[in-house]
Amino acid sequence: xxxxxxAEMNQIDRSAQDxxxxxxxxxxxxxxxxxxxxxxxxxxxAAKKIYIFCGKGNNGGDGLALARxxxxxxxxxxxxxxxxRAQYRGLAEENLIRAEKYGLPIVPWEDLNPAxxxxxxxxxDALLGTGATGAPKGxxxxxxxxxxxxxxxxxxxxxxxxxxxxxxxISGVAVKAKITVTFGLPKPGLLIYPGAEACGELIVDPxxxxxxxxxxxxLKINCLxxxxxxxxLPKRAPTTHKGAAGHVLVIGGAMGMTGAVALCSLGALRxxxxxxxxxxxxxxxxxEKPAEVMSLSWDKAAQLYEKASAIVFGPxxxxxxxxRALLTEVLASSKVPIVIDADGLNLLAADAIDLRKIDxxxxxxxxxxxxxxxxxxxxxxxxxxxxxxxxxxxxxxxxTLVLKGARTIIADRDENIYINRTGNPGMATAGMGDAxxxxxxxxxxxxxxxxxxxxxxxxxxxxxGDLAVEKRGPVGITTTDLLQExxxxxxxxxx
Numbered sequence: 001x002x003x004x005x006x007a008e009m010n011q012i013d014r015s016a017q018d019x020x021x022x023x024x025x026x027x028x029x030x031x032x033x034x035x036x037x038x039x040x041x042x043x044x045x046a047a048k049k050i051y052i053f054c055g056k057g058n059n060g061g062d063g064l065a066l067a068r069x070x071x072x073x074x075x076x077x078x079x080x081x082x083x084x085r086a087q088y089r090g091l092a093e094e095n096l097i098r099a100e101k102y103g104l105p106i107v108p109w110e111d112l113n114p115a116x117x118x119x120x121x122x123x124x125d126a127l128l129g130t131g132a133t134g135a136p137k138g139x140x141x142x143x144x145x146x147x148x149x150x151x152x153x154x155x156x157x158x159x160x161x162x163x164x165x166x167x168x169x170i171s172g173v174a175v176k177a178k179i180t181v182t183f184g185l186p187k188p189g190l191l192i193y194p195g196a197e198a199c200g201e202l203i204v205d206p207x208x209x210x211x212x213x214x215x216x217x218x219l220k221i222n223c224l225x226x227x228x229x230x231x232x233l234p235k236r237a238p239t240t241h242k243g244a245a246g247h248v249l250v251i252g253g254a255m256g257m258t259g260a261v262a263l264c265s266l267g268a269l270r271x272x273x274x275x276x277x278x279x280x281x282x283x284x285x286x287x288e289k290p291a292e293v294m295s296l297s298w299d300k301a302a303q304l305y306e307k308a309s310a311i312v313f314g315p316x317x318x319x320x321x322x323x324r325a326l327l328t329e330v331l332a333s334s335k336v337p338i339v340i341d342a343d344g345l346n347l348l349a350a351d352a353i354d355l356r357k358i359d360x361x362x363x364x365x366x367x368x369x370x371x372x373x374x375x376x377x378x379x380x381x382x383x384x385x386x387x388x389x390x391x392x393x394x395x396x397x398x399x400t401l402v403l404k405g406a407r408t409i410i411a412d413r414d415e416n417i418y419i420n421r422t423g424n425p426g427m428a429t430a431g432m433g434d435a436x437x438x439x440x441x442x443x444x445x446x447x448x449x450x451x452x453x454x455x456x457x458x459x460x461x462x463x464x465g466d467l468a469v470e471k472r473g474p475v476g477i478t479t480t481d482l483l484q485e486x487x488x489x490x491x492x493x494x495x
Contacts, residue, residue: 001204001228002214003221003419004185005166006130012184012213020210027183027207028058028091032065034205035124035157035181039070042179043122043153049076051117052124053109053143055161056083056092062157063126064095068102079106082127082139109143117150125154125175128161130187135172136162144173156180159190160198168195169384176200184209186223188387191419192407221387221417224459226493232456233493234272234446245274246445249308250315250438251301251330252342253280254323257316260342262288263431263479264315267438269293270486271457273445276438277304281322298326305334309445314344315434323347337361337444341437342370349373355397361450365402365437391415400450402440404433408458412451420455422462426469431479436461439486463489 004012016022039047052067054060060082067077079099081088085108088096099106117123125147127140136144144162147154154177159165162174168189180199182190183206189195190202206214222228236245248268253261258280265276269292277294279301280286286295296304305311313330317323327347330338338360340348345366348355350373355362364374372379375393382389386409394401394411403409406425410418440457444450467485468477 001223001225002185002216002219003188003191003223004219005188005221008219009130009184009187012209015213016209022208024058024091025094027209028061028065028095030207031062031157031183031205032069034183034207035062035066035155036069036073038179038181038203039122039155040073047075047122049120050122050124051078051080051120053080053082053127053147054092055127055129055140056087056089057129057131058091059126059129059158060088061090061092061095063124064092064099066124066126066157067099067104068095071102071104077104079104080109080112080143081106082109082143084108109139114146114149117146117152120150120152123147123150123152123154124157125161125177126157127175129158130165132161133164136174141173144175148173148176153178156199158182159187160195163189163195163198165189165195167385167387168192170194170198174198179203181205183207185214185219188221188419191223191421192386192409196407220415221419224418224420224422224455229456229459229493232448232452233490234443234448242274245272246309246442246447247275247277247304247307248273248310248312248438248441248445249277249279249301249304250312250441251279251298251326252313252315252317252344253278253286254316254318254320255281255285257318258286259288260316260431260434261286262290262293263434263483264312264341264438265293266290266483267435268312268442268445270483271439271442271460273442277308279304298322301326302329302333305330306336308336310337310339310441312339312341312437312441314341315437317343317347319343319346319350324351331358331360334360337363337450339363339365339437339441339444341365341433345370346373355399362399363402363440363444363450363454364399365404365433365440367404367433371403387417387419391417400454402436402454402458404436408462410451410454410458416451418455418458420458420462422459423465424462424469424474426474426477427462427465427482429478432461432465432482435479435483460486460489460493463492467492
């Protein structure tokens, strides 16, 4: 599914009205109907007494239209206005007039006793829309605190007030919603943290926007789902054999760190690679070597630089001088795509290697700390601007980037962005990144291009982690547990 920034969603809204002649009032009414439907489905008769907090813009207009529609269903609705009556203009004012004509209770926020909210079954947040920027101030900030302090379930209209819809940042206070009903397309800040947490359950309703606008190729940000990945996965012919399924070379495993190579190699095999060879510093000390994996020492790896279908460099490779020389040799001699992970990334950063001069398809898989070293930016800044930093780095260097973390971001040189929603906190354990690098390379050698392999690998890796947690519980799963669930993850996507 496409994802739209605030500016892009505003353009879609204008195009729907100007090119398709869909009046703004109709879109607002359909938005209100979408929220009413969700309230009915999720809360039913339990939501009898409802307080709707309305701002002065179109988001407030949605809330005012919703109040009228809920009242038609005999709900006990109270509208709470966040601004003076004279500040409501345009569609918000028209819906305020309608609410007044319907005889709905309309209370200025300063006249509301917060204790009244104890009697609410549900609160609706319609304070701020996608055009809001910066931290909520004044009355809006006080209202948000009042809503959160009530402890009542909240449905947010389009977005939780206080969340930056472009980057998920929260400056100051933000509504903590149980459900967010967003319109047209999801927004980036509702999919990445901390905004995603404030959203609760995210429901997307197209509310009548033309499909052509919602599927425009000009929209570069995407949210992954089973459907997208299903279309990308390689299809195997009945005559497929191991030689036709690709050969992965994994280079890593300095002394005492060979477990990372073992997990990476298993990831490649689980992803469907026909052959996997692991090159470790000392072949005789590779005690964790899986039975299905071939092995050799670093000094013999060069014989596979051109024979392998793709290479993973970095799991457990360390940052010693021999590792640095090995990376230089691989980048200079290889003719196949390379996935660079772990200490391979740290070597790139330490030596300030100019990635633009490497004439090979590269996939980099940094976690935020490694991304910080690659970009020379603080980790906090990387985390606050995950999409923008990933987009800029991939465009400037020409690599395919997999910025790992909660809601992994995948970016390529053409500014395509994919947000991955699979995965869970139970995966915060050693070896998960090694497995991901192997999975991506295992898909790469089966004919996928770098972006397809990165996108599918991140999604399936996270989904396998979700299945492992579902089966075993939220804490204590290992990378081996995840890899055992990988075939089930593929099966789920394909069915």
